[in-house]
Amino acid sequence: MTAVVPSVWRRCSRWVTALLLWFACLLWVYPLLWVLSASLKSPTEIFTAGLALLPRVFQWGNYARAWNDAHFSTYTLNSAIVTAGTVVLVVLRSALAGYVLGRYRFVGRTVILAVLVGTLFVPQGFTVIPVVQLTHALHLDNSLAGVVLALGAGGNVAATLLYMGFFAQIPKEMSEAAEVDGAGFFTVFFRVMLPLAGPVTATVIVLTFISAWNAFFLPLVLTLSRPDLRTLSVGMLAFQGEQSTDWTAMAAAAVIAILPVTILFLGLQRMFFNGIAGAVKS
Amino acid sequence: MASNSTAAWRGASVARRSHGLAHRLWRDRWIYVLLLPTAVLYGAYTLWPIVASDAYGFFHWTGFSASMRWAGTSNFVAVVRDPLFWNAMRITFLFVLVTVPLRVFCALVLAIVLNNPRLPTARWLRTGFFLPVVTTSAIVGVVMSLIFDPVSGPVDLLLLKTGLIHKPLEILGNAHTALWAVMAVWIWKWLGITMIYWLASLQTIPGELYEAARIDGAGAGRIFRHLTVPLLIPFLVIITLLTAIEALQVFDLMLTMTGGGPYYATQVVEIYVYDWAFNVSVPQLGYASAAATIFGLVTLILAIGQGAAVRAIRRRALG
Numbered sequence: 158m159t160a161v162v163p164s165v166w167r168r169c170s171r172w173v174t175a176l177l178l179w180f181a182c183l184l185w186v187y188p189l190l191w192v193l194s195a196s197l198k199s200p201t202e203i204f205t206a207g208l209a210l211l212p213r214v215f216q217w218g219n220y221a222r223a224w225n226d227a228h229f230s231t232y233t234l235n236s237a238i239v240t241a242g243t244v245v246l247v248v249l250r251s252a253l254a255g256y257v258l259g260r261y262r263f264v265g266r267t268v269i270l271a272v273l274v275g276t277l278f279v280p281q282g283f284t285v286i287p288v289v290q291l292t293h294a295l296h297l298d299n300s301l302a303g304v305v306l307a308l309g310a311g312g313n314v315a316a317t318l319l320y321m322g323f324f325a326q327i328p329k330e331m332s333e334a335a336e337v338d339g340a341g342f343f344t345v346f347f348r349v350m351l352p353l354a355g356p357v358t359a360t361v362i363v364l365t366f367i368s369a370w371n372a373f374f375l376p377l378v379l380t381l382s383r384p385d386l387r388t389l390s391v392g393m394l395a396f397q398g399e400q401s402t403d404w405t406a407m408a409a410a411a412v413i414a415i416l417p418v419t420i421l422f423l424g425l426q427r428m429f430f431n432g433i434a435g436a437v438k439s
Numbered sequence: 440m441a442s443n444s445t446a447a448w449r450g451a452s453v454a455r456r457s458h459g460l461a462h463r464l465w466r467d468r469w470i471y472v473l474l475l476p477t478a479v480l481y482g483a484y485t486l487w488p489i490v491a492s493d494a495y496g497f498f499h500w501t502g503f504s505a506s507m508r509w510a511g512t513s514n515f516v517a518v519v520r521d522p523l524f525w526n527a528m529r530i531t532f533l534f535v536l537v538t539v540p541l542r543v544f545c546a547l548v549l550a551i552v553l554n555n556p557r558l559p560t561a562r563w564l565r566t567g568f569f570l571p572v573v574t575t576s577a578i579v580g581v582v583m584s585l586i587f588d589p590v591s592g593p594v595d596l597l598l599l600k601t602g603l604i605h606k607p608l609e610i611l612g613n614a615h616t617a618l619w620a621v622m623a624v625w626i627w628k629w630l631g632i633t634m635i636y637w638l639a640s641l642q643t644i645p646g647e648l649y650e651a652a653r654i655d656g657a658g659a660g661r662i663f664r665h666l667t668v669p670l671l672i673p674f675l676v677i678i679t680l681l682t683a684i685e686a687l688q689v690f691d692l693m694l695t696m697t698g699g700g701p702y703y704a705t706q707v708v709e710i711y712v713y714d715w716a717f718n719v720s721v722p723q724l725g726y727a728s729a730a731a732t733i734f735g736l737v738t739l740i741l742a743i744g745q746g747a748a749v750r751a752i753r754r755r756a757l758g
Contacts, residue, residue, distance in 0.1 A: 174552065175559045182567040185627070189570060191593055192582050203591065246480075254477035263467045264460065269474070276485055278684045278742060282709035283735035286495060286716055286728050287488035293503045311484030317477065342469055373577040373691040374709070378717050390577035394695055397581045404585055414578045422573040426566060429573075433632060434639030 189415070195408035196220070203404050216405065223410035227400065231385060232392035233413060236370065239304050239388055243369040246309035247316055248361055252351060255320025260327075277314045281374050284311070289378055298379060301386055307375045309365075316361045319435070323357045324350065356435060363432030370418055389414040489735075496729035502722050514729035524730055526703055527711040528737070534622060534707065535686040542626045542633055542686075543679055547671075549630070550637030565638070569631035576628065580695025583624050587611045587696075614704035617697050621705055625692055633682060640674035641667075676749050683745070687738065708734045 190210055195203050196219055198212040223229045258266065288307050297303030327350070335345045351358070373390040380386040387395065396410055422429055464471075496514050498507035518524050549568060553561050571579070586592045589607035598604045610616050644667065652662045690709040693699065699706035699714065706714075708730070716727035 171555075171558055175561075175564070178552065178564050179560070182564050186567055186570055187593075188582065188586055188627075189574070191586065195585070250476040250480060253473045257470045257473045261467070261470050263470050264463055269478075272486070273481075276489065278738075279485060279489060280687055280709070280735060280738055282688070282690065282712045283492055283731045283738075284485065284488035285712070286724055286731065287491035288484060290491070290503055291483060291487065306480070306484065310480035311488070346473075367573070371575050371577075371691070373575075373694075374713075378713070381717060390575055390691065393578050393581050397584070397695070407581065407585065411578050411582050415574045418573050418575075419570065422570075423566070429569075430565075430635055430638075433635045434642075 192408050192411050195405060196412045198405055200405050219405040219409035220413070222406040223413060227396050227406060227410055229392060229410050229413050232387050232389045235301060235386060236388040238301050239308065239376065240366060240369040242305035243309040244362055244365045246305060247313045247365045248358060251313060251316035251361060252320050252354065255317045256324050256346060256350060258317070259321040259324035273314050273317060285374060285378060288375065292379060299383065304376050304379050307379060308369055308372050313365065316365065319357050319360060320354060323354050327353060359428055360432040360435040363429055492728050492735070493732050495725055496732045498725040500725040502724070510725055514726045515733070517726060518730045518733060523703055524711060527706050527708045528734070530618065530705065531687065531707045534689060535683055538622050538626055538686050539679060539682045542630055543682055545626070546630050546633035547637050550634050550641060554638055554641045568634060571628045572631040574628070576691035577695045579624065579628055580692045584611060584696050587620060611697055612701055614701050617701060618705050621693055621696050624696065625689060628692070629685065633678060636678050640671055644670050672752070676752060680745065
């Protein structure tokens with residue numbers, strides 16, 4: 158590509174590329190638009206209107222059915238509690254562990270690190286039975302706390318490693334200065350170190366949020382006998398099993414499950430992208 | 440509290456060989472206090488299950504409240520003799536082998552195109568392609584079972600309208616096509632996150648390098664081959680590894696889209712384990728644990744193999 162190529166032609170080709178990409182992008186999000194549209198159609202319209210997206214009359218009743226009759230109000234609340242609990246648990250324990258692992262040499266450090274890295278990629282299908290057994294043994298199978306622990310207590314090694322990498326590079330003088338001023342260990346950690354780790358915390362929150370909101374296997378097997386503790390994903394499977402013909406309410410339920418996160422994502426896009434990028438850069 | 444912790448703090452950096460083990464442990468006690476949550480929680484919810492899962496395989500065990508009976512190796516023998524188990528293993532690894540290269544490669548192409556700072560509306564496009572990532576796998580699975588519905592799903596409608604097919608296709612109901620459909624949906628769902636990984640990797644390459652190459656008279660093709668590709672290889676290794684791990688865990692999408700059917704055509708190992716442990720009238724927890732253990736072992740062997748391959752590639756890239 159030399160300077161001889163006219164810049165007009167180059168600009169045109171860029172717009173053509175963009176246009177093609179927009180077409181691909183529309184196809185890409187079409188399934189999501191289709192659900193949104195199906196959730197507002199009447200049951201007959203969904204079968205007769207074919208590919209048309211815009212409903213003739215907006216059928217808000219679909220949402221009422223999903224929200225009340227199919228208990229999606231309960232499921233939404235459960236999902237929110239489980240996700241929030243998991244995020245808090247993972248951030249706290251990973252930050253604490255990452256902090257000491259990153260800044261101190263102590264007896265057992267190498268062993269702990271080796272165990273963490275060695276178990277970085279344990280498939281969930283491998284550990285699910287003992288986790289359920291443990292939840293039974295701790296009598297946690299009657300509350301969402303059991304689900305939160307199952308999701309946040311194990312795994313999540315990447316979060317610990319991210320914090321460790323970050324705290325390891327903060328200069329010693331930083332914390333020593335705070336100590337000279339008379340700050341204790343926990344004060345230094347919560348007032349100085351954790352705020353400094355803001356970008357890492359953002360990454361961990363985003364990644365944990367996505368995985369906890371997506372979680373399905375563990376919430377499913379932990380709530381088999383407790384329909385009132387189902388999260389949105391699990392509730393959706395139950396809904397599909399019980400009302401497989403009520404497409405419009407099913408679509409409405411899907412929108413209820415997807416829309417809040419989508420709006421959150423659109424609002425906090427930069428944080429999402431930086432968070433994910435942060436995971437691969439370090 | 441403050442004085443104690445400060446002592447521990449300083450102590451950590453003081454020469455430690457002169458002290459006894461007990462002394463060092465006592466001096467660093469605050470460190471162990473901070474590690475306690477992770478040690479207890481991780482120990483209980485990750486390390487213990489790894490050990491327990493192996494042990495449970497040696498028992499007859501028909502429910503979480505039932506008592507266990509010693510079974511010797513009979514569960515393992517039964518799993519290894521079950522053709523459906525090997526069917527599940529085959530499907531699991533076929534899924535990884537097909538989807539991982541596709542997802543990693545397509546995401547790279549997309550990232551390279553979108554990384555062009557002069558491309559109009561690149562940010563909007565990036566958001567659009569990322570959108571499926573923020574949806575929920577299990578929800579997407581249910582929605583996709585509607586979208587692929589042979590009577591009124593949009594996929595069949597579109598194919599019928601354009602005349603590509605003349606009678607409705609049972610895409611998810613057909614043992615030959617169901618797995619491929621789930622693969623396509625899985626790539627669709629997660630491509631965005633791989634694209635962001637690649638964009639982040641591409642942005643680590645300093646712009647001056649490209650400037651210099653261009654001044655030296657290198658064309659776009661040569662710049663890509665001799666500059667971009669070598670710099671991206673370390674990222675390729677990490678991204679492929681992350682993607683492969685995810686591809687081993689497709690339970691959510693698979694269970695909601697096909698439930699493992701038709702005729703076990705999409706039964707990955709996770710669904711096999713789930714069916715034996717949770718989805719039968721008399722749970723076979725010992726048998727399911729044995730299956731999970733064999734799966735875990737095979738995965739471990741593959742991970743070690745992959746680790747060795749990664750090290751070999753790194754060494755070649757450096758040398």
